[in-house]
Amino acid sequence: MLFNSYEFLFLFLPVTLTGFFAFGRHSHALAMGWLVAASLFFYGWWYPFYLALLLASVTVNFGAGLALSRVAPPRRRHILILAVAANLALLGYFKYAGFFVGAADAILGGAWPIPAIVLPLGISFFTLTQIAFLVDTARSQARDYKFTHYLLFVCYFPHLIAGPILHHKELMPQLDRADIVRFSPRRLALGLSYFTIGLFKKTVIADALSPYVGRVFDGAAQGMAPSGAEAWGAVLAYTLQLYFDFSGYSDMAIGLARMIGVQLPLNFHSPYKATSIIEFWRRWHMTLARFLRDYLYIPLGGNRRGPARRYINLILTMLVGGLWHGAGWNFVLWGGLHGLYLAINHAWRALTGSERRRSSMARSVAAGLLTFLCVVIAWVPFRANGFAATETILASLVGWHGWLPANASVAVDSVLGDAAPRWMGSWRWIAVLLPAVWLLPNTQEFFSRFGTLLPPRRHADRLPFPILGFRWRLSSGWACVTAVIAVVAVLYCSRASEFIYFQF
Amino acid sequence: MAYLRRFFVTFLALLGAIAALNALIDATGLLGAPLIDGLNQVKAPGNDRFFKPLAVELRQPRTIFVGTSRVAVGLDPHDLPGGDAYNLGLLGSTVPEHIAFARYAIDYAPVERVIFGLDYASFDDLNKYSSAYRLAILGRFAFWRALPDMLISQTELLQSRVTFTQSHHHAKPRYAADGMLIAANEHEDPDPTIRLLHKVGQYTRFYRRTFNPEPALADFDAFLAGLPPRVAIYVYITPAHAALYEALKAAGLEASYEAWLRRVTAICAEHRVKLWDFNGYNRITTVPFATSDENFIDGAHTKPEIGRLILDTLLNGASIPDFGVRLTPDMLPDYLIAQRAAGEAWRRDRPDDARRAAETASHAVAVEVGKGTRP
Numbered sequence: 023m024l025f026n027s028y029e030f031l032f033l034f035l036p037v038t039l040t041g042f043f044a045f046g047r048h049s050h051a052l053a054m055g056w057l058v059a060a061s062l063f064f065y066g067w068w069y070p071f072y073l074a075l076l077l078a079s080v081t082v083n084f085g086a087g088l089a090l091s092r093v094a095p096p097r098r099r100h101i102l103i104l105a106v107a108a109n110l111a112l113l114g115y116f117k118y119a120g121f122f123v124g125a126a127d128a129i130l131g132g133a134w135p136i137p138a139i140v141l142p143l144g145i146s147f148f149t150l151t152q153i154a155f156l157v158d159t160a161r162s163q164a165r166d167y168k169f170t171h172y173l174l175f176v177c178y179f180p181h182l183i184a185g186p187i188l189h190h191k192e193l194m195p196q197l198d199r200a201d202i203v204r205f206s207p208r209r210l211a212l213g214l215s216y217f218t219i220g221l222f223k224k225t226v227i228a229d230a231l232s233p234y235v236g237r238v239f240d241g242a243a244q245g246m247a248p249s250g251a252e253a254w255g256a257v258l259a260y261t262l263q264l265y266f267d268f269s270g271y272s273d274m275a276i277g278l279a280r281m282i283g284v285q286l287p288l289n290f291h292s293p294y295k296a297t298s299i300i301e302f303w304r305r306w307h308m309t310l311a312r313f314l315r316d317y318l319y320i321p322l323g324g325n326r327r328g329p330a331r332r333y334i335n336l337i338l339t340m341l342v343g344g345l346w347h348g349a350g351w352n353f354v355l356w357g358g359l360h361g362l363y364l365a366i367n368h369a370w371r372a373l374t375g376s377e378r379r380r381s382s383m384a385r386s387v388a389a390g391l392l393t394f395l396c397v398v399i400a401w402v403p404f405r406a407n408g409f410a411a412t413e414t415i416l417a418s419l420v421g422w423h424g425w426l427p428a429n430a431s432v433a434v435d436s437v438l439g440d441a442a443p444r445w446m447g448s449w450r451w452i453a454v455l456l457p458a459v460w461l462l463p464n465t466q467e468f469f470s471r472f473g474t475l476l477p478p479r480r481h482a483d484r485l486p487f488p489i490l491g492f493r494w495r496l497s498s499g500w501a502c503v504t505a506v507i508a509v510v511a512v513l514y515c516s517r518a519s520e521f522i523y524f525q526f
Numbered sequence: 527m528a529y530l531r532r533f534f535v536t537f538l539a540l541l542g543a544i545a546a547l548n549a550l551i552d553a554t555g556l557l558g559a560p561l562i563d564g565l566n567q568v569k570a571p572g573n574d575r576f577f578k579p580l581a582v583e584l585r586q587p588r589t590i591f592v593g594t595s596r597v598a599v600g601l602d603p604h605d606l607p608g609g610d611a612y613n614l615g616l617l618g619s620t621v622p623e624h625i626a627f628a629r630y631a632i633d634y635a636p637v638e639r640v641i642f643g644l645d646y647a648s649f650d651d652l653n654k655y656s657s658a659y660r661l662a663i664l665g666r667f668a669f670w671r672a673l674p675d676m677l678i679s680q681t682e683l684l685q686s687r688v689t690f691t692q693s694h695h696h697a698k699p700r701y702a703a704d705g706m707l708i709a710a711n712e713h714e715d716p717d718p719t720i721r722l723l724h725k726v727g728q729y730t731r732f733y734r735r736t737f738n739p740e741p742a743l744a745d746f747d748a749f750l751a752g753l754p755p756r757v758a759i760y761v762y763i764t765p766a767h768a769a770l771y772e773a774l775k776a777a778g779l780e781a782s783y784e785a786w787l788r789r790v791t792a793i794c795a796e797h798r799v800k801l802w803d804f805n806g807y808n809r810i811t812t813v814p815f816a817t818s819d820e821n822f823i824d825g826a827h828t829k830p831e832i833g834r835l836i837l838d839t840l841l842n843g844a845s846i847p848d849f850g851v852r853l854t855p856d857m858l859p860d861y862l863i864a865q866r867a868a869g870e871a872w873r874r875d876r877p878d879d880a881r882r883a884a885e886t887a888s889h890a891v892a893v894e895v896g897k898g899t900r901p
Contacts, residue, residue, distance in 0.1 A: 505537040513544070516681050
């Protein structure tokens with residue numbers, strides 16, 4: 023079920039909330055049970071068969087967690103290795119079997135059939151979450167938890183399919199709190215408004231950009247070579263689409279959780295305002311970056327074994343991060359690029375000591391633009407279907423196929439038809455949205471007067487034009503404004519499309 | 527609490543007003559709102575992938591026409607007695623779409639006859655589904671699940687505006703209630719030659735892509751194999767003007783087209799389904815450019831009068847001289863040889879027409895820039 027579907031908005035959500043608060047008046051456990059049932063229904067709506075897979079995964083991992091917490095440390099290692107291997111095997115089969123068989127075919131010249139496996143929704147997210155739980159249990163950092171709480175920690179519908187990637191310490195203690203099952207108008211108002219902003223970002227902005235992106239990237243995959251203007255328009259449109267799509271989803275997840283008093287961690291903090299790649303990864307998909315740091319980069323040795331090893335660890339971590347996003351070489355390339363960026367950024371800092379120096383405004387703007395450009399270039403392989411399409415788009419970005427469509431060797435319009443939007447359309451959106459992501463407060467900052475997110479909260483950025491730093495209030499005026507935004511967002515639900523991160 | 531009250535009152539009032547307006551205008555004509563002259567009597571063209579399957583569910587036809595715009599504009603359900611036919615032809619559609627919609631109609635209406643018009647271009651594996659195609663609409667309780675789209679969607683709000691404007695100006699409707707597309711692809715140019723050459727250029731640009739018809743052929747094969755016994759199917763290859771063959775030639779797809787024809791013939795023969803070819807070189811498709819509007823709207827789309835001949839052949843076995851050939855695997859090799867010869871004869875007999883078509887196709891290839899629509 024999609025957050026931006028009518029069945030979710032007008033049936034599932036009202037019924038779930040009403041049931042939750044109604045049960046909560048009688049029993050905390052009953053309310054939690056209702057929430058578990060609702061979350062499982064939410065997941066099973068898409069493909070009931072995989073509900074069994076999810077439940078099996080949760081049960082096995084909970085059992086492994088129990089075993090880990092009850093045996094002596096020397097034996098924990100064996101159980102942990104076994105449990106993590108089982109999780110990776112599950113992920114490997116459903117997500118990477120086709121990729122590895124295809125790679126083996128290509129390298130060894132074999133002709134093994136590539137299995138056609140339907141990827142279970144959110145498998146990367148719920149596998150990662152549970153691996154973290156197991157590792158922490160083995161380190162004696164996780165308490166004994168109730169099964170329903172563990173089930174909810176993994177399956178809680180706001181974050182189940184596309185994150186934020188939760189840490190058990192963040193969610194499970196909250197589920198014990200007595201007050202979350204009590205109805206609070208203030209929390210509902212806050213959650214509803216936060217959700218509305220996310221819904222608007224998804225349905226009105228991200229989905230509107232999608233055709234401009236698909237037209238050029240899909241055309242490139244079919245052998246068409248877009249002009250420079252088309253390629254830049256599509257790549258920038260994708261840069262914005264991905265941000266509004268994924269941060270919109272995260273906002274919706276945070277808002278949904280907040281309606282019942284659960285706080286989720288921040289996942290996006292104006293990533294395109296970053297002035298370095300290091301900072302970008304502190305702002306983009308923050309919960310994934312945190313996971314990769316804590317459970318991969320640091321265990322690999324982090325920065326403790328000298329600069330050379332640090333750079334290798336960074337690149338390795340980002341390569342795995344790339345592969346986590348998708349079973350394809352394009353994602354590996356994207357991860358590798360970001361690993362390289364991070365290594366260069368760290369090396370530069372070590373060389374110049376620039377981390378300790380205060381930057382001038384001009385320097386910050388230049389650094390911000392360079393960072394943005396690097397990120398945009400890396401999105402090309404992330405979105406393109408294959409290396410050939412990546413190469414075509416990158417060549418177009420440097421004007422290889424002419425700068426304007428009239429000079430292009432093959433016009434994409436001739437293939438996709440008049441129904442395809444014109445390239446100028448993407449630039450109109452870019453002209454509005456790029457200044458918006460650079461100059462306006464993000465959702466978290468917009469709601470900064472209220473405790474919506476888990477600590478540590480990020481400080482609001484200093485805006486170049488403070489007049490634009492408006493904040494949401496719990497007032498009648500804002501209620502009307504938010505309602506109008508909600509109506510517009512609902513009107514655009516009819517062109518419902520899946521969230522980009524569902525595929526990961 | 528005051529915030530929530532204000533939020534929900536504003537939200538529900540606005541959404542309710544939009545729903546009421548859309549229900550009153552009823553742009554799809556599926557809600558059954560009364561027709562009021564000047565307000566909603568001329569429905570907006572709309573998205574055929576959206577309203578046609580729902581109309582099938584509501585009208586419960588026994589015969590459906592399936593195919594691309596050639597079917598949508600070329601076959602008139604009125605030509606079948608009984609008034610229980612529905613034209614499910616979809617603009618710019620592909621075979622997977624045809625099959626998905628035909629299966630839906632068979633499952634949710636008492637369909638007994640499927641008349642399936644094939645078009646080589648629709649066996650395109652690169653654009654499997656149109657962006658307008660909404661799979662979610664198909665299935666159980668489709669009407670009820672589509673209801674929010676008809677009441678509270680921005681698309682429907684725009685359609686309501688178009689319906690109101692068209693009704694206010696008493697414009698000509700684009701679709702008949704039985705799904706037939708009225709006067710599609712009417713190019714602005716009144717000259718039939720220009721309209722036809724425009725199509726040649728458009729098809730050439732489309733054919734410039736290398737597409738693989740095999741996946742769609744496999745889908746078609748599976749569709750025929752899975753038809754319930756109550757359904758009789760009639761398959762034909764839709765006619766286009768002979769000039770459009772120049773587009774195939776210019777794109778180097780003649781061999782691919784013939785291979786496709788062989789595969790379609792073999793599939794139909796395997797399932798004991800009669801296949802008729804109304805395309806190729808015959809008295810309808812080789813009409814001179816200057817008078818091509820006798821048979822064609824624009825060279826790719828025939829007029830309903832031609833559709834009447836096709837239906838007569840398919841359903842009544844009428845023998846129309848030099849129009850419509852029953853294809854079987856045995857006769858196909860000779861037929862293809864005869865068609866190649868007929869092509870040469872056409873180029874010889876109509877040298878000016880053939881030259882202009884070939885020049886247009888070559889030009890479309892050479893310039894490689896255009897704004898052609900998907901055929």
